[in-house]
Amino acid sequence: MKAPTQSRRPVDAAPILKLQGITKRFPGVVALNNVDFDVRPGEVHALLGENGAGKSTLMKVLAGKHQANEGKIILGDEEMAFENPKHAKRAGVVLIHQEQSLVPEMTVAENIFLGSLPRKPFNRVDWRKLREDTNKILETLKCGFKHDDLVGSLSIAKKQMVEIGRALAFTPQVVIFDEPTASLTDHEKPVLYDVINSLCEQGVGIVYISHRMDEIFHLSHRISVLRDGQYTGTVNTADTNEDEITRMMIGRSLELDHASKPNDFGDNLLEVRNLSVKRVFEDVSFNVRKGEIVGMYGLVGAGRSEVAETIFGLRTPSGGEVVLDGEVVKFRNSHDAVASGVALVPEDRKDQGLILGMNCRDNMTMASLTSVSSMGFMQGAKERVVYDKYHQAMKIKTPSWRQKVGNLSGGNQQKIVIGKWLHTHPKLLILDEPTRGIDVGSKSEIHTLVKDLAKSGYAVLVISSEMPEVLGLSNRIIAMYDGRVTAEFDGDNVSEDELVQAITGMGKQAQAS
Amino acid sequence: MFNKTAIAASVIMMSITTAQAQDTYRIGITQNNVGVDSYQTTYESAFEAAAEKAGNVDIVVLDAGGDVARQIGQVRNLIQQQMDAIIIWPTNGQAVIPAIRQAHNAGIPVIVTNSKIAEAGLEFISAFSGPDNVQQGISSAEMMCDALGGEGKVVQISGQPGYTTALERATGFEKRLPEVCPDVELVETQPGNWNRERAQRVMEDFLTKYDQIDGVYSGDDNMGVGALNAAKGAGRADEIIFIGATNFAVGYDAIERGEYYGSIYQSPVDDAEAALQTALDVLAGKELPKMNFFETPKITAENLEEFDRPVF
Amino acid sequence: MASADQPKSGLPGVKLSKAGVMSFLSAQGILIFFLLGMLAFSLFSEQFLSQSNIMTVIRQASIIGIIAIGVTVVIIGGNLDLSVGSMLSFSTVLVVDLHDKIGPTNAILLMFAFTLMIGAVNGFLIGFLRLNSLIVTLAMLSAIQGLVLIYSGGQNVDIADQEGTWFAFFGRGYLGGIAVPILLFGLLAIVVQIVMSRTGYGRRIFAVGGNPMAAVYSGIRKNWCVFSTYLISAFCVACAALVLGSRVMGSQNNVGQGYELLVLAGIILGGTSLLGGAGSIWKTVIGVLMLGFIQNGLLLMGYPYYTQWIVTWVIIILAVWLDLANKRKSLFTTHS
């Protein structure tokens, strides 16, 4: 795939779908604040924004998964109130999910027509019609699977195509693609583009969410940007460039504060040599020094989290070794890793980081229970001291330590996870997407905290798919693509282009520093 | 081994030896629930031993595990294997009748052992062999009456509800008691399910509920000892007469110690041997009465030494 | 492992509203039921609230209660244990049978050793091989019952000298006027409750049951934690067998049959969710006592014993309606 060559002129038609003044509040967070958005028939309207800017929420409101607190959705000339996704689908608005919403034990055809299988009398499924309808859709998708393949046996990319097939089954007016290429190979992407183009030709409006600038400039007619739940504007793709879009997304052009980064490095703390896990990642080597922040940059699915999990003892390497503080370590489980001074702030806060039903204090001390107990008994007073310490240090906003963490906002939840790990007094701190889905305030606080930690001697590895975060924090940057390290850069002297190329597999030859 | 039951037993012994081994008979038996209590387990080993001794018998021993449905299946399996005779210890006196009828229609003689089946099924069986449980209930009522001197309040802990033996013993007891002792009142009956621990709990509740309990009749000694345990725990064992049935070793010992008034002596060995002999007699073409009861005498401290301590 | 991939089943249904009243009711619902029930029974039967009756009920409930303590720990850890019924048969038969053969002390030690071994097998299969706890313990329920019968040859076991053995202490003895089974029940309840609520170990079990994935990502050895809950469960069964064997001074081979379900009924009545990560020993104690008092109260009122099951059913349904906090989850999606 080449970089975008031509941009398209905007389609001149009245919008088929309009969102006006959409506001959506969740407990503790305003996810969307008075957002406007529209789609014209036959156009691809790209929606951009950083993680947590509110794109997904907006799309879920649009597709009937969430209901807006304020604002209007107008489809054609009619004001709609989508109560549920099926309602939205019936009306012609279909969301293709980022997360898989397929039933693995069912066939491709059944998944495509999930919830609306064609019927004959006595509740029987009309298999012939199902087969024919499915084959029609599969033809347009040109994908290498058949209507009666079990979805569970398909690759992730093919599953994605099934999801797209499901959208097509509804003769939609508006189709929303949420990061559709995240799991597609280069070979499969053109097929998707063809599908999108043919939909446009039929007069369907496309909403296209992606992080990949190249795709957006290649496909879209117009681009709208969200920032922290606010609508920041819409531009014609033909009239803009990446810099402008980037500015709209992060509110400033990337002026990085290199001076605040740590600069006093000690010896190697972590050295990863040729680490591999079969079928997940291969031959990964890098090192982290004391007092240094190393960024690991790559797209979702590039194998970054898996590298971190392997260092943390959660996966068994099939080759290579991990050297910690000069010693080769072989962790049997995460407990060993914690005991050796490794901490991992995991990617998925809710599933991996926190026990939502427990209170703040208990979550905070979860990884260091021995330090707050004596003879096996918990010392409530000690726990409180620990909690108060991090509560103040990180400005966590909770009414009380008794609060269940499930009721906190994302930023405060993440601070608790970080606090949990700081109290284990680790030598190596790994943060996997530390600021995903949290508000700007907390985000910058966490960034400052990470830098301070490195300055005080921690070795820090930050995994992120947000470029500003990686650039703003890292002394060095490891780029990963498709399970391999593709490049290593000096964090203060790297261009965005270089980075993008390294993580999209375009510049495999680029081996800087 | 046998004293008072010696007469019955010797008859059995003689007939076993007289049934000459001209043929090898294949006899299948489906038992009620081996392992649930010692009586049934001892019965099983006694049956196997008797078959061994008889020499001319091949046996297939099955256990229904207390499940009627499984027992019916087993009878069908035995019919399928074309047994010469089927002995059945019914898990339920009525529910097995269709299966018995099927065997009967297949030309296989059926002998019911230990626990009777309902009237409707009698025409399909060749013979019944076992204790007379109604008579046992009657005997227990008489013992209770003697022990209480004609006056008092008694409670009853019965066996598994719906099980013929339990029903018959309770019926015999309840019918006879007012006849011999009109002033003895049966205040309450609860099932103990042939289970000592459960009987113990039932008795504990009785003891709380009633300030005056003069006698306890239990469907077997296993439950009776449970009741005794409960009364001892409440410190009221001395004021209560305990009477059981199917004398177990623990019951025998308790009678010996004077804690337990009396019971009914019923040996699973007699039971098993009688069943096998009845089957062999049927196969030999002998004329037998439908009901063949072996003797189950009363046992109290007075005649205790006439009986051997039960092995179970 | 799979737990994270498993979508939580989201059921449509009632929204929790009228928060104040409802949350109070659901938090205290069980206690309110309990007290109302006690009140009702005492109106109908004057013996019900007598000291001797209450003591009898608690003593009878103590065997189920002791087992329920262990099973509660297993449930808090996110699993189930259905094998406790057969295990109770096994341990009781073993200790009673060995009592006359090798003396009470050795018999008790050996019985504890063997019971813990069975618990270890459960724990290994579920903790380390990560098999589904429901099916494993169901299979063990059958297998252990078979083992008991093979061991005893189907015979009842008895202790010959019932008066002369100090073994009687556990089931029949009194200390300071209170029956030993009650003391043992109370002691175990207090100790385990303290362990669960006050120690790091207890915290880890709650974590593993609440979110096994997050527990592992926090450096907790989940496998060992799950394994250990089955040892605790086995230990409690062994204690119960001690009481039961001593109380009856003999044992049938199926003495524990059906206990697994009564124990679960008690735990459910107490309001511990079966999803893991929540619950307390206190709740279980109350649930088990409720079960005992329902049975006893109905019996004193002259109803047959089986009416307690209908009442239990109704109470479970009512409790379930009140306790909507557990909703939108399905037991088997959280731990497979």
Add this chain to the structure above:
Amino acid sequence: MTSIKGFFRGRAKIQPIWIFVIAIFIFFSFMSEYFLSWGNITNILVQTSTIGLIALGMTLVMINGNIDLSVGAILGLAASLAVGLQEISMTLAIAAALGAGILLGAINGLIVWKTGVNAFIVTLGAMLGIRGLLFVYTDEQSFYASNFAFSDFGMSSIGPMPVLAIIFLVCVLIMHLVLTRTSHGRNTFAVGGNPEASIDAGIRLGRHMMINFIIVGFFAALAGVLLSSQMGAATPNLGRDYELWVITAVVLGGTKLTGGSGSIIGTLGGVLAIGILRNGMNLMQVPAFYVLVVLGVILISVLIIDKKVNVPSSKEVRI
């Protein structure tokens, strides 16, 4: 190993249990002269029909992600109603029995649906309560059918095939079609396999759950009626522990407790596995005590094998 895994996991959907069924079938054919005969095989079918019928319904409930522990009690109640009400009218008795099963299934389904509390708790309560109702109704006594017509039906054959076996096999076929051919069946998979996606697709979870509980209630009642027709009687303890055997059979048949996966053919294999094992071990005169141990060990072995076959090890985080 990979090829074997592929075989088990692939589209062909041969449940491993069928290999086991065939293996023990051959084994017992050699071990006992009586095993391999038409009469014995139909016996096995009749004997497994009780557990088997309930297992058909349970398969749907479990694919749906639920479980029903009350089936044994429903079976008992239906059997007693079917026999106890015959004095009034045979039709009424059977209608009442089946109706009770449907009603109780509906109650279970309704509570699970409306409260969202997991089915294990709800149906455990129902199991106790229904057994209690049954005891109240029967006063703990067995009921007897006054004429043999009822039991004659239970024992009758059409040609060489016992009627009960025919009914069972027909039900197997019907349920197989319901599960694989109707939209209710397919939606049952969807709900169990991915509830979130099902809601998004507009599938009404509660309705399908409720229907499945009704189906299992119906089959439990049908099994009760047919069982009582074999006996011409009903006992209050009938069906005790059957829920455990039913669940065992369904799990042996490859249905996952997590829902979303399973098949009627697999369940038939699981039911037959237990039936053949019991029958064969009876014929071989294996002591009853050992049968329990063998069944337990086999169940755990199946779980272990299933785990090994179905979990791709290197893709998973070790937790």
